[in-house]
Amino acid sequence: MYVSPIREPLIRGKKTYNKITQEIAAPIEGKAGKAWYAGIALTGSAVLLGLIMIGYTVWEGIGTWGLNKTIGWGWGITNFVWWIGIGHAGTFISAILLLFRQKWRTSINRSAEAMTLFAVMCAGLFPLIHMGRPLLAFFVFPYPNTRGLWVNFNSPLLWDVFAISTYFTVSLLFWYIGLIPDIGTIRDRMKSKAKKWIYGMLSFGWTGSAKHWQRHESISLILAGLAAPLVLSVHSIVSMDFATSVIPGWHTTIFPPYFVSGAIFSGFAMVLTLLIITRKVLNLENYITVGHVESMNKIIIATGSIVGIAYITELFMAWYSGVEYEQYAFMNRATGPYWWAYWIMMSCNVISPQLLWFKKLRRSLVFSFILSIFINIGMWFERFVIIVTSLHRDYLPSSWEMYKPTIVEVGIFIGTLGLFFTLFLLFIRVFPVIAIAEVKGVLKSSGEKNLNPDKN
Amino acid sequence: MRRYISAYFEDEENLLRAAKDLKNNNISIQDVLSPFPIHGLDPILGFKKSLIPTVGFISGAIGTIVAFGFQTWAFTVDYPLFIGGKPHFSIPSFIPITFELTVLFAAFGMVTAFLVRSKLGPGAKKTIHDERITDDHFVIIVDLEESGSQDGMVEEILLKEMAQEIQVKEIEL
Numbered sequence: 160m161y162v163s164p165i166r167e168p169l170i171r172g173k174k175t176y177n178k179i180t181q182e183i184a185a186p187i188e189g190k191a192g193k194a195w196y197a198g199i200a201l202t203g204s205a206v207l208l209g210l211i212m213i214g215y216t217v218w219e220g221i222g223t224w225g226l227n228k229t230i231g232w233g234w235g236i237t238n239f240v241w242w243i244g245i246g247h248a249g250t251f252i253s254a255i256l257l258l259f260r261q262k263w264r265t266s267i268n269r270s271a272e273a274m275t276l277f278a279v280m281c282a283g284l285f286p287l288i289h290m291g292r293p294l295l296a297f298f299v300f301p302y303p304n305t306r307g308l309w310v311n312f313n314s315p316l317l318w319d320v321f322a323i324s325t326y327f328t329v330s331l332l333f334w335y336i337g338l339i340p341d342i343g344t345i346r347d348r349m350k351s352k353a354k355k356w357i358y359g360m361l362s363f364g365w366t367g368s369a370k371h372w373q374r375h376e377s378i379s380l381i382l383a384g385l386a387a388p389l390v391l392s393v394h395s396i397v398s399m400d401f402a403t404s405v406i407p408g409w410h411t412t413i414f415p416p417y418f419v420s421g422a423i424f425s426g427f428a429m430v431l432t433l434l435i436i437t438r439k440v441l442n443l444e445n446y447i448t449v450g451h452v453e454s455m456n457k458i459i460i461a462t463g464s465i466v467g468i469a470y471i472t473e474l475f476m477a478w479y480s481g482v483e484y485e486q487y488a489f490m491n492r493a494t495g496p497y498w499w500a501y502w503i504m505m506s507c508n509v510i511s512p513q514l515l516w517f518k519k520l521r522r523s524l525v526f527s528f529i530l531s532i533f534i535n536i537g538m539w540f541e542r543f544v545i546i547v548t549s550l551h552r553d554y555l556p557s558s559w560e561m562y563k564p565t566i567v568e569v570g571i572f573i574g575t576l577g578l579f580f581t582l583f584l585l586f587i588r589v590f591p592v593i594a595i596a597e598v599k600g601v602l603k604s605s606g607e608k609n610l611n612p613d614k615n
Numbered sequence: 616m617r618r619y620i621s622a623y624f625e626d627e628e629n630l631l632r633a634a635k636d637l638k639n640n641n642i643s644i645q646d647v648l649s650p651f652p653i654h655g656l657d658p659i660l661g662f663k664k665s666l667i668p669t670v671g672f673i674s675g676a677i678g679t680i681v682a683f684g685f686q687t688w689a690f691t692v693d694y695p696l697f698i699g700g701k702p703h704f705s706i707p708s709f710i711p712i713t714f715e716l717t718v719l720f721a722a723f724g725m726v727t728a729f730l731v732r733s734k735l736g737p738g739a740k741k742t743i744h745d746e747r748i749t750d751d752h753f754v755i756i757v758d759l760e761e762s763g764s765q766d767g768m769v770e771e772i773l774l775k776e777m778a779q780e781i782q783v784k785e786i787e788l
Binding site: 308322329343346366371381392599 | 646647648649650651652653656657660662665667668671675685686689690693694696698699701705708709711712714715716718719721722723725726729730732733734735736737738739740741742743744746747748749750751
C-alpha cells in the first residue's frame with residue numbers, strides 16, 4: 160500500500176505486534192501505583208458526597224434545591240445536558256470517524272467510548288432525581304397499567320427517555336463488541352487461573368477465526384452506520400426539550416444542529432482532558448501522539464466555530480424577528496443579572512478555541528489541556544445560560560426571580576464528577592485503553608517504522 | 616479419520632500469499648486464526664458476504680413497525696387523549712421514538728445474530744489453539760486428504776512463505 164512519506168505516523172517508535180500487545184496490556188498486568196490509589200480515593204470521596212446529597216434530596220424532596228416557581232430547572236438539568244453533551248464524542252469518534260475511514264480514531268476510540276458510557280450514566284442520574292420520587296421512575300416507560308393510560312408520545316421529554324436509553328444501550332453494545340477480541344488478548348496473557356477464567360468468560364470464547372473476524376468487521380461497520388445518525392439524534396432530541404416550548408430564548412429552530420455541534424465540541428474537550436493525562440501516566444505516548452491531539456483540536460475548532468456562529472445567529476434572529484420578548488431575552492442574557500455567565504460562555508466557547516488556528520498551539524499539550532478545561536467550563540455555562548437566564552425573567556414581572564444553587568445541588572454535581580472519574584480509573588485497570596487489534600491493523604500503513612523504512 | 620496441517624506465520628502478508636497459493640492448487644483451507652482481521656483473506660477462503668447487514672435491516676424494520684404501530688394504536692385506538700389540542704395521529708411527533716427503536720432493534724438483532732452464528736457468548740466452549748494467536752501469531756489450518764498425497768505440496772507452499780511449526784495432525788472421527 161502506498162502511503163505518502165510526509166504523512167505523520169500514527170504509531171511512533173519501532174513497534175512489532177508483540178510490542179503493541181505488551182505496551183497496551185501493561186496497565187492491566189502491572190500493579191496500580193500510588194497515584195492511582197490517591198486518585199480513586201479522591202474521586203471515591205466525591206461519589207460519597209454525591210450519594211449523601213442524593214439521599215438527602217430523595218428523603219427531603221426537591222425543596223432542598225435552589226429551584227423556585229419561576230426557575231424550575233437549575234443545576235440539575237444544566238448538568239444533565241452537560242454530561243449528555245460530553246457523552247457525544249465517544250460514539251462520534253468510533254462511528255462517524257469509522258465511516259470516514261479516519262485511521263487516527265483507532266488509538267482513541269476505546270477510551271472515548273468508555274467515557275461516553277460513563278458520561279451518559281452521570282447524565283441519566285439527573286432527570287431521575289429531578290423527578291422527586293425516583294422510585295416511580297418506571298412511570299416514564301409505556302407499560303400496561305391499571306389507569307389504562309399511556310405516556311405522552313407527543314412530548315420531547317418522553318423522546319428523551321427513548322433517545323438516551325437507546326443511545327446508552329447501542330453505545331454499550333458497540334463498545335463491547337469492539338472489546339471482545341482485546342479481552343481475548345488479555346485472557347491469553349493472564350497468568351492467574353481466576354483472572355484467566357474471568358477474562359475467558361468476558362471474551363465470549365474469542366478465537367480469532369477468520370469467519371468471526373469477517374462478521375466482526377461487518378457488524379462494526381453497520382453498527383457505526385446506525386450509531387452515526389443516533390449520535391446526531393440524541394442531542395437534537397435533548398434540544399427539543401427546550402425548542403418545542405414557547406419560552407423566549409428556547410423557542411428556536413436552530414437548536415438541534417447547534418446543540419449537536421456543541422455536544423461534539425464539549426465531548427472532544429473532555430476526551431482531550433482525559434487522554435492528555437492518560438497517555439502520560441500509562442506510557443502510551445507512542446500511540447496517542449501529538450498528531451492525535453492535533454486532529455482532535457481540529458475537530459474542536461470546527462465544532463467550536465459552528466457553536467460561535469450559532470450564538471451569533473441567535474442574536475441576529477432575535478433582532479431580525481422583531482419579537483420584543485426574544486430581543487429582551489438576548490439583551491438580558493448579555494447585560495442582565497447573569498451577564499457574567501454569558502460572558503464566561505462567550506469567551507470560553509467562541510474566543511478561546513480560535514487560538515487553535517496557530518499550529519504551534521494546536522500541537523502543544525499544555526495548551527490543549529488548559530484549553531480543554533476552558534471549553535468544559537464554557538460549555539457548562541452555555542447550558543446554565545440557556546436554562547437559567549431564559550427562565551428567570553417571566554412574561555409577568557411579578558414572577559421575576561433569581562436562582563442560586565444550594566450546597567445539595569453542588570454536592571450532587573461533584574458526586575457525578577467523582578463517579579465519572581472513578582469509573583474511568585477502574586476502566587483503565589481492567590480493560591485495554593486502546594483497541595489493540597485495531598491498532599495492529601493500521602501498524603503497517605501508519606506506523607513510523609513502515610512510513611520511513613530508510614531510517615531503520 | 617481426518618487429517619489437517621497447521622502452520623504459524625509471523626506476518627500476515629506471508630500468510631495471505633500462502634493462502635492464495637493453496638487455493639490455486641485446489642487445497643481447502645479450514646480456518647485462519649489471527650490477532651486482527653486480514654484484509655483480502657475472505658475471498659481466498661471462499662467466504663460469502665456476511666448476512667449481518669440483512670439481519671440488521673430486518674430487525675430494524677421490525678423496530679420501525681413496532682414503534683410506529685404501537686404509538687398509533689395507543690393514541691388513536693386504545694386511549695385517544697387530547698393533549699393541547701394536538702391531533703391523535705400525529706406522524707411528526709411519532710418519528711423520534713420510531714427512529715430510536717429502529718436503531719435499538721437493529722443493534723440487538725445484529726449482535727444476537729453475530730453471537731449466535733459465531734457460537735460466541737459468555738461461557739462459550741472454544742478451544743484456544745495457542746495463546747500467541749491473540750498476540751502476534753497467524754495460524755493457518757489446512758485440510759489434507761486421508762491418503763497423504765497432498766502433504767508434500769502443502770508443506771512446500773507453507774515453507775516458501777517462511778511458515779513455522781508446521782504440524783500434521785490426525786483426528787479419529
